[in-house]
Amino acid sequence: MPIISITQNDGHEVSLDVPVGQSIMRAAVDSAISGIIGECGGAAMCGTCHVFVNSAEFAQLPEMHQNENELLDCTATPRRPNSRLSCQLRMTEKMTGLKLTLPERQQH
Amino acid sequence: MTISFDQIPHLDIDPFSAEMIAEPYDMHEQIREAGPVAYIPKYDLLVAGRHAEVQAVLSDWETFISSAGVGLANFRHEKPFRPKSLLLEADPPDHTAVRTVISRILSPKTVQQLKELFLAEAELMMKRLLELGTIDGMKDFAEHFPLKIFPDAVGLESDGRENLLLYGDMVFNALGPRNELFEKSMERYLPVSSWVMEHCERSALRPDGLGELIYRAADAGEITHQQAPMLVRSFLSAGVDTTIYGMANTLLTLAQHPQEYAKLHANPALARQAFEESLRYDSALQMIFRTSSRDTELAGHSIPGDRKILAFLGAANRDPRKWTDANSFNIERNPVGHMVFGTGIHGCVGQVIARMEGEIALRTLAKYVKHIELAGPYERHPNNSLRGMRTLPLKLTPA
Numbered sequence: 001m002p003i004i005s006i007t008q009n010d011g012h013e014v015s016l017d018v019p020v021g022q023s024i025m026r027a028a029v030d031s032a033i034s035g036i037i038g039e040c041g042g043a044a045m046c047g048t049c050h051v052f053v054n055s056a057e058f059a060q061l062p063e064m065h066q067n068e069n070e071l072l073d074c075t076a077t078p079r080r081p082n083s084r085l086s087c088q089l090r091m092t093e094k095m096t097g098l099k100l101t102l103p104e105r106q107q108h
Numbered sequence: 109m110t111i112s113f114d115q116i117p118h119l120d121i122d123p124f125s126a127e128m129i130a131e132p133y134d135m136h137e138q139i140r141e142a143g144p145v146a147y148i149p150k151y152d153l154l155v156a157g158r159h160a161e162v163q164a165v166l167s168d169w170e171t172f173i174s175s176a177g178v179g180l181a182n183f184r185h186e187k188p189f190r191p192k193s194l195l196l197e198a199d200p201p202d203h204t205a206v207r208t209v210i211s212r213i214l215s216p217k218t219v220q221q222l223k224e225l226f227l228a229e230a231e232l233m234m235k236r237l238l239e240l241g242t243i244d245g246m247k248d249f250a251e252h253f254p255l256k257i258f259p260d261a262v263g264l265e266s267d268g269r270e271n272l273l274l275y276g277d278m279v280f281n282a283l284g285p286r287n288e289l290f291e292k293s294m295e296r297y298l299p300v301s302s303w304v305m306e307h308c309e310r311s312a313l314r315p316d317g318l319g320e321l322i323y324r325a326a327d328a329g330e331i332t333h334q335q336a337p338m339l340v341r342s343f344l345s346a347g348v349d350t351t352i353y354g355m356a357n358t359l360l361t362l363a364q365h366p367q368e369y370a371k372l373h374a375n376p377a378l379a380r381q382a383f384e385e386s387l388r389y390d391s392a393l394q395m396i397f398r399t400s401s402r403d404t405e406l407a408g409h410s411i412p413g414d415r416k417i418l419a420f421l422g423a424a425n426r427d428p429r430k431w432t433d434a435n436s437f438n439i440e441r442n443p444v445g446h447m448v449f450g451t452g453i454h455g456c457v458g459q460v461i462a463r464m465e466g467e468i469a470l471r472t473l474a475k476y477v478k479h480i481e482l483a484g485p486y487e488r489h490p491n492n493s494l495r496g497m498r499t500l501p502l503k504l505t506p507a
Contacts, residue, residue: 029444032442038444038445039444039463040459041444041447041449041450041451041455042451042455043451043453043456045215045457045460046216047216066208067207070212071216073217074216
């Protein structure tokens with residue numbers, strides 16, 4: 001199973017196994033990683049699974065849909081150029097080793 | 109044609125009988141324990157009641173499609189009872205443009221702007237309820253609050269809003285069989301059907317409401333002008349009864365669990381989580397259906413194409429495989445991942461506003477009310493797919 005790394009906002013780094021085909025949000029919630037809420041369950045409705053992607057890897061991710069892009073405009077921690085919603089990131093072998101950092105807040 | 113699914117457990121149950129609608133929890137367990145997928149011969153219907161399979165079915169929109177209807181009827185063989193919903197009863201690519209527009213209109217950004225209005229309305233309601241002391245939690249609270257704030261937000265006039273309840277009741281009965289519940293709700297709805305459809309028109313909506321935003325998306329060419337009233341219809345059918353029953357079930361559950369209410373009263377910041385847990389514990393929407401688009405497999409069972417499958421949301425929300433102490437109500441648990449709003453591309457598009465309505469209602473209740481208790485027997489409102497309430501006598505003790 002591919003492993004990614006997540007840096008929580010206290011600087012703590014955790015590694016997470018994400019089955020291929022599953023969203024990173026789902027894997028994080030199932031492993032009770034604090035700092036990713038995923039309140040809407042992956043419908044790209046709530047913006048509470050916001051992550052910052054290591055800039056070098058950002059361009060290699062699948063492109064975002066308009067919904068995700070618009071939702072990133074209303075996240076609790078303002079978006080940056082490397083923001084994504086982790087519910088929209090489905091794991092592939094290629095994404096092994098992906099480095100994510102969590103925002104300060106997920107809810108308003 | 110009835111196909112025998114020899115390898116799939118058969119269940120001699122009727123989820124739409126009066127007894128099962130009144131008290132579904134033993135049946136939920138029976139469905140879950142029969143296997144990851146089971147077969148109900150009476151309706152020639154597959155059913156998934158475990159969390160993992162409910163989630164899997166709802167997440168795979170290509171295999172388990174919505175365009176053949178999200179109720180028991182298979183629109184490939186039966187005529188839909190109303191023009192199909194552009195959101196609920198559609199697949200990509202048709203679904204995508206419409207969903208994008210509605211997602212934006214109901215996004216956290218828009219919904220945040222309604223927060224102050226909702227709060228003010230909740231304060232007003234609570235003050236009046238405290239003067240009464242003993243209330244009908246259904247009419248005076250669960251129905252009153254969403255029926256005020258949501259149609260206000262959409263831009264609907266005040267008169268005649270109770271007609272929406274008749275529409276919603278019929279629409280959610282229509283997910284089940286054409287039984288007496290459905291027929292009766294259709295009879296009640298027909299006299300107000302023209303009112304409902306007229307109020308989806310632009311001229312009937314205030315220019316500062318969410319409904320007008322749908323028409324502006326049509327002006328901008330993102331959707332068509334024929335689609336716009338159909339999408340207002342979706343707001344009015346999906347956004348009223350569901351929230352009302354979610355709130356009513358929450359009030360009942362809190363009244364039945366005084367220790368949990370005490371936690372909420374002590375810490376009103378738990379309101380959002382408490383509402384979520386209530387939705388999990390006693391799910392206002394019990395089920396939704398999909399249709400297999402091709403021969404496929406679910407949890408190792410082969411399933412032929414063109415079969416209806418019932419995703420039992422209410423059962424998934426009590427699945428002990430997913431939830432520790434699934435049958436206990438605990439407002440401090442993490443209820444994220446419950447299925448009452450569905451999941452995937454058809455996940456409830458109004459869930460942001462619904463959660464805000466619930467959170468604000470509970471936060472205000474928790475602030476002003478020390479104890480909430482049943483003041484007499486309550487009565488459920490039967491519906492084929494919703495877990496409803498008719499009367500809920502409550503005694504409120506001020507803080």
